[in-house]
Amino acid sequence: MDLEFTIREYIARNLLFSEDGYSYSDDASLLNEGIIDSLGVMELVAFIELEYGISVKDSEITPENFDSVNNLANYIRGKLA
Amino acid sequence: MCGIAGIFNLTSQEPICVDHVRQMLASIRHRGPDQYGIYYDEKAAVGNARLSILDLYNGQQPISNEDDTVWVVSNGEIFNYVELREDLINRGHSFRTQSDTEVLVHLFEEYGTGFIEQLNGQFSFAIWDVERQLLFLARDRLGVRPLFYALISGRLVFASEIKALLSYPYARAALDPLALHEIFTFWAPLNAHTVFQNMNQVEPGHFLLCRNGQITDRPYWQLRFPAEAAQAQSTRPFLEVLEQFHDLLIDATRLRLRADVPVGAYLSGGLDSSTLSAIVKNHTSNHLNTFSISFNDPAFDESCYQQRMADFLGTEHHNIHVSNEIIGQIFPQVIWHTEIPILRTAPAPMFLLAQLVHQHQFKVVMTGEGADEFLAGYDIFKEDHLRRFWAEAPDSTKRSRLLEKLYPDIQASNQTSQAFFTAFFRRGLLEVDRPDYSHMLRWFTSRRSLRFFSKDLRQAVPDWEEQLEAQGEKCGIPFPADYMGWHPLHRAQYLEIMIFLSGYLLSSQGDRVAMAHSVEGRYPFLDHRVIQFCNQLPPNYKLRGLTEKYILRRLASNYIPPEIIKRSKRPYRAPIQDCFFPKSSKTPDYVDDMLSPGQLKAAELFNPIAVEHLVKKMKQGAKLSESDNMALVGILSSQIVYHSFIANFSIPQPLSEADDLKICSKARI
Numbered sequence: 001m002d003l004e005f006t007i008r009e010y011i012a013r014n015l016l017f018s019e020d021g022y023s024y025s026d027d028a029s030l031l032n033e034g035i036i037d038s039l040g041v042m043e044l045v046a047f048i049e050l051e052y053g054i055s056v057k058d059s060e061i062t063p064e065n066f067d068s069v070n071n072l073a074n075y076i077r078g079k080l081a
Numbered sequence: 082m083c084g085i086a087g088i089f090n091l092t093s094q095e096p097i098c099v100d101h102v103r104q105m106l107a108s109i110r111h112r113g114p115d116q117y118g119i120y121y122d123e124k125a126a127v128g129n130a131r132l133s134i135l136d137l138y139n140g141q142q143p144i145s146n147e148d149d150t151v152w153v154v155s156n157g158e159i160f161n162y163v164e165l166r167e168d169l170i171n172r173g174h175s176f177r178t179q180s181d182t183e184v185l186v187h188l189f190e191e192y193g194t195g196f197i198e199q200l201n202g203q204f205s206f207a208i209w210d211v212e213r214q215l216l217f218l219a220r221d222r223l224g225v226r227p228l229f230y231a232l233i234s235g236r237l238v239f240a241s242e243i244k245a246l247l248s249y250p251y252a253r254a255a256l257d258p259l260a261l262h263e264i265f266t267f268w269a270p271l272n273a274h275t276v277f278q279n280m281n282q283v284e285p286g287h288f289l290l291c292r293n294g295q296i297t298d299r300p301y302w303q304l305r306f307p308a309e310a311a312q313a314q315s316t317r318p319f320l321e322v323l324e325q326f327h328d329l330l331i332d333a334t335r336l337r338l339r340a341d342v343p344v345g346a347y348l349s350g351g352l353d354s355s356t357l358s359a360i361v362k363n364h365t366s367n368h369l370n371t372f373s374i375s376f377n378d379p380a381f382d383e384s385c386y387q388q389r390m391a392d393f394l395g396t397e398h399h400n401i402h403v404s405n406e407i408i409g410q411i412f413p414q415v416i417w418h419t420e421i422p423i424l425r426t427a428p429a430p431m432f433l434l435a436q437l438v439h440q441h442q443f444k445v446v447m448t449g450e451g452a453d454e455f456l457a458g459y460d461i462f463k464e465d466h467l468r469r470f471w472a473e474a475p476d477s478t479k480r481s482r483l484l485e486k487l488y489p490d491i492q493a494s495n496q497t498s499q500a501f502f503t504a505f506f507r508r509g510l511l512e513v514d515r516p517d518y519s520h521m522l523r524w525f526t527s528r529r530s531l532r533f534f535s536k537d538l539r540q541a542v543p544d545w546e547e548q549l550e551a552q553g554e555k556c557g558i559p560f561p562a563d564y565m566g567w568h569p570l571h572r573a574q575y576l577e578i579m580i581f582l583s584g585y586l587l588s589s590q591g592d593r594v595a596m597a598h599s600v601e602g603r604y605p606f607l608d609h610r611v612i613q614f615c616n617q618l619p620p621n622y623k624l625r626g627l628t629e630k631y632i633l634r635r636l637a638s639n640y641i642p643p644e645i646i647k648r649s650k651r652p653y654r655a656p657i658q659d660c661f662f663p664k665s666s667k668t669p670d671y672v673d674d675m676l677s678p679g680q681l682k683a684a685e686l687f688n689p690i691a692v693e694h695l696v697k698k699m700k701q702g703a704k705l706s707e708s709d710n711m712a713l714v715g716i717l718s719s720q721i722v723y724h725s726f727i728a729n730f731s732i733p734q735p736l737s738e739a740d741d742l743k744i745c746s747k748a749r750i
Contacts, residue, residue: 014698016532018691031504034529038497038505039706061498 003073010047011069015040026069041066048072054079083142084112084596085154085228086240087127087207088249089216092294093235097121099744102128103735105238105245110736112156112241112596117740118142120152122747125209125216129154132599134340134444135162140180141743146190147175150211152745153189155182156241157204157226158603160336165199182206189217197288197301201336201608205283207239211747216291222302222609223451224285224583225602227592231280237291239283242593243420246280248732253279256686256723258541263557264422265530265715266549269584271557273298276421276722285583302609304578305561306571310617322622326614327636333608334360337447344603345370345438346447348398349653350386352630352637352646353449353458357605359640361447362394371396372438372446374403374430378656386645393642401437403430409660409669413721418597419589420726422719424527424711426655432594439598446595450586451606454578455615456630457570457623458650463487464506465519465573466624472510481506487627516564517556519573524549524556530712533691556580570620657710661717662699675720684723687716 004026015035016022030036036044044066045056054076065075086105088097099121106117106128113130120127120143129142135158143152159165162181165188170176174187181202188196189208194217203225208217218239220228230239231246238249246252257278260270273281283289286302314322334357338344346358348371362369371391375384384400391398408429415429416422438446453459464487471480481503488502497505509521517524528546531539539545549556558579564572595602605611615623618632625631629650637646661672674680676696681689695713699705705713736742 013694014703016691017694017698018532018688022532031501032508034525037526037529037706037708038502041497041501043703043706058498062500063504066501067504 003076004069006051007069007072010044010051011035014043014047026073028069029063029067030069031063031067044072048076052076052080083132083154083156084109084130084241084245085128085156085205085207086130086245087125087154087209087216087238089125089209089237089239089291090123091232091235091237091291091296096123097126097236099126099746100735101249102126103742104248104250104732105240106130107733107736108244108248109240109242110740111599114599115741116141116743117736118154118743118745120145120154120209120745122211124214127152127154127207127209129156132444132601134158134342134601135181136179137341139178140182141741142182143743143745144178144180144183144186145745146186149745151186151189152209152211153182153185153206155185155204155206156228157202157206157221158339158601159184159200159202159204160339160608161199161201163339194288194290201610203604203607205241214292217288218283218291219288219301220283220285222286222612223578223587223607224282225587225592225604225607227588228283229275229280230283230289232296237296243275243277243280244417244726244730247726247730250732254727254730255279256719256727258538261422261534261538261686261719262531262542262545264424265534265712266524266528266545267556267580267584268424268527269580270421271580271584272559277726303561304575304616306567306575306616308563308567308571311568311571311619314617314622315619319622322618323632323635326632327639329608329611329614330605330636331360331364333605333611334447335364336608337603337605338365340445342444343368343370344445344447345372345441345443346396347371347434347449347602348373348387348390348396349449350383350390350645351449351648351651351653352633352641353452353606355386355390355641355645356633356637357447357449358390358394358396359637360605362396363640369394369396370441370443371398372434372441372443373398373400374434375400376403376430376655377405381654381656383651386648390641390645399437399441401430401433403433403655405656405659405663406666407433408655409663409672412660412717413671413725414597415594416718416721417725418593419718420593420722421589422715422722423585423589424530424715424718425590426657426660426714427653428590428594429660430655431590432597435595435598435600438595438600444599445601445603448602448604449606450591450602450604451582451612452630452633453650454574454582455606455612455623456633457574457620458629459577460487460650460652461519461523461577462570462573462624463627463629464522465569466627468506468510469513469518469569471506472513475507475510513569514565516560516572517576519569520556520576526708527711529708530715533687533695533712533716535685535688538686568620570624571616574616657714658699658705661713662696664702671721672717675717675724680720680724683728684720686719686723692716 159181205226205228373387376382678689
């Protein structure tokens with residue numbers, strides 16, 4: 001399944017709780033959109049570790065890797081490559 | 082302390098039915114279970130449910146002046162009534178009682194509405210001037226005591242609680258979409274709003290004058306932080322300022338010990354309540370009883386400090402242990418009293434604490450609210466200070482990392498990464514000239530919960546988020562003309578006090594849960610002289626570096642052990658998720674019911690699918706973030722408000738002959 005789609009679906013159910021009426025682009029900063037708070041990133045970490053069997057290092061939990069759907073998808077692709 | 086209720090024919094010519102006032106008073110009998118009284122004539126009816134604290138035997142209300150042309154019903158206390166009474170007697174007034182309430186009618190006669198500025202107290206009252214056909218409704222400066230009103234078919238109906246307005250048979254209840262947006266953003270409704278449409282509160286520090294078919298709403302006191310006064314204070318020796326603060330706080334406490342019943346004290350184990358209890362103990366002959374809350378979870382529990390203080394002061398100490406389960410169980414009762422959605426569970430333990438006080442036959446407790454607001458105790462003031470410092474050199478890693486010192490728990494519990502933590506606090510970093518700079522991150526985070534709103538509710542207030550986001554947009558409360566000239570700490574204090582102190586802390590977590598058990602809280606830090614003094618202090622007498630309440634710490638060293646003084650501020654909070662979705666026991670039935678698709682659809686406030694996802698996440702054992710926890714409490718409490726006050730509200734039986742009810746009417750005079 002499309003990686004971006006899976007990420008969006010996870011965010012919709014577990015962080016936004018519903019996509020109803022809420023649109024954001026794959027480039028949008030999840031922090032600036034208020035989609036996650038400063039703590040929500042750990043939920044994303046747990047999700048991709050479980051879903052993709054990736055081990056995320058603390059030093060990798062940065063906005064560059066996690067703060068948008070695209071950044072996260074690229075990060076996952078890099079790890080899976 | 083009491084409850085009041087009344088009806089005034091603003092434009093209506095229909096006779097007033099006194100039974101309606103009996104019903105209204107019956108709905109708030111918890112506020113004043115000792116005695117009742119109503120005055121009525123063709124134009125107005127004013128009633129009172131009394132909790133006897135001063136002049137236990139003769140203080141039954143309503144109280145009138147010498148020739149029965151001015152009548153008053155009052156809720157609360159006028160602490161300087163002794164001095165006011167003396168002045169009035171010298172001016173030829175004669176008194177029938179020893180109660181504080183009686184000074185109101187004579188002051189009104191003597192000075193007109195301007196007398197209100199002479200009052201040192203926590204009050205809301207209604208004065209009915211029969212001759213001038215004028216109704217005067219007033220509320221204390223910070224809104225310690227509540228006062229609500231509604232205009233219904235040419236009548237002004239008023240009461241201490243909204244349930245009394247709803248007990249007026251012609252009242253119609255509906256939730257107000259704007260107020261819901263405000264609560265889910267700012268944690269409280271703004272200005273005169275309540276969560277009910279067409280039902281307002283008399284704002285703190287305001288009065289209403291009602292006559293000739295008109296209502297005039299006027300402020301008589303305004304929160305100010307005059308920059309030039311702080312400047313002047315900073316040239317005085319600190320020790321002199323400290324001594325003045327000390328004298329004022331002792332006097333504010335002394336006045337608040339005036340009662341014909343014993344006075345106890347809440348003891349949280351923190352600086353404020355410990356200092357107050359020590360002052361009570363040292364400056365009065367009062368044999369002091371102290372009351373506190375303990376929790377299972379060490380993250381919330383402060384019982385070792387409470388016991389340490391109680392032992393140190395030699396008080397008779399009482400404690401109530403509050404489990405997560407009990408918070409979950411009593412929550413609907415708590416919401417019955419708050420009458421408004423809340424985003425925290427902290428009022429629930431306060432409800433139980435007041436119950437403990439009541440069980441020990443106390444009616445009055447001293448409590449430390451106000452010190453955190455007026456002496457800069459909260460983390461949000463430090464956060465603002467650090468962000469402004471960082472904004473001066475936004476690329477400085479050293480500066481950005483200072484925020485980690487402020488919130489060490491977040492780092493220690495591995496709940497985020499350093500990079501994300503920094504990115505979060507960088508949001509809007511450079512917008513230092515926004516009037517809401519101090520609170521914008523908090524409000525931005527809270528607003529996440531608006532996403533649970535139903536489409537209809539969101540559409541009822543279009544562009545809410547866009548308006549808040551707009552650069553320089555003010556949040557909807559009145560700002561004084563010189564606001565941006567104040568020190569940033571004072572701007573942050575203003576927002577905190579105007580919105581959170583009056584709109585939540587003193588109401589949902591204060592008056593309403595204490596009065597649920599007929600307990601009156603008294604707040605020496607909210608004496609208006611203390612407030613004025615604190616607001617004129619130079620900011621660094623309050624927040625010094627990252628040391629909060631600096632001047633109070635210095636004062637406290639006269640009274641309490643160093644380990645209490647040195648404790649850093651710990652916000653009073655209570656558990657949330659585990660109260661409603663416990664790991665080891667079943668979710669309370671009402672929670673399942675209130676969050677069910679059927680109930681959600683009936684109330685039309687929240688999106689059932691979004692709530693279902695939230696519930697599923699919790700049932701799978703996920704730990705909710707802080708903002709999701711707030712959303713959970715907000716959704717549940719809104720559902721309970723709808724269920725209790727709109728879908729299932731029933732008007733109580735009116736007060737009967739079995740109640741100690743005094744009826745006065747013009748016909749009988």
